[in-house]
């Protein structure tokens with residue numbers, strides 16, 4: 651799930667990953683929530699990522715909160731040209747703490763790294779905030795594609811062991827119907 655203030659580039663980030671394209675020009679804010687699927691290969695295993703793009707605007711917050719608890723991973727974005735979007739990251743982390751699963755995987759991303767002339771947040775400040783919360787961090791650009799795939803692949807790699815564990819249990823249950831059988835109540 652992609653989170654962060656309105657305008658930090660969540661939709662562009664997802665479209666760059668999904669289609670390798672960048673939507674420049676008019677900014678159309680996301681209304682509510684939307685999702686895209688993409689299959690990636692991780693260590694030779696195909697992983698289908700279902701990526702939810704959320705509206706950053708405050709008025710949609712009650713809608714998006716409902717989806718937090720089903721998320722396995724959260725990509726939290728700020729815009730390196732907007733100090734406010736960076737300062738709001740702490741508030742986003744508080745919301746995540748309140749609504750998401752305790753073991754959710756979180757990654758902090760400083761987007762729009764291509765606009766270095768308007769930089770308002772130093773790379774070190776992003777890295778230091780990420781260290782404080784114990785989450786991985788990288789700067790990205792939805793425009794050039796810098797680190798976009800890397801961020802998603804890192805998440806997929808992190809989630810894969812859990813997914814394989816889940817599938818193994820499901821497979822064993824399917825293969826051994828008796829595993830789900832209830833006690834019959836004694837011998838006849």
Ligand SMILES: Nc1nc2c(ncn2[C@@H]2O[C@H](COP(=O)(O)OP(=O)(O)OP(=O)(O)O)[C@@H](O)[C@H]2O)c(=O)[nH]1
Pocket residue numbers: 654655656657658659660661662663673674675676677678679680681704705706707761762763764765790791792793794
């Ligand atoms: N230069 C540059 N511009 C970007 C980048 N990512 C997004 N933008 C621009 O920033 C604006 C907002 O991008 P969106 O992806 O729509 O932002 P959002 O976070 O999805 O916004 P909400 O849907 O309101 O939450 C658009 O005008 C994009 O063209 C980037 O990496 N570099």
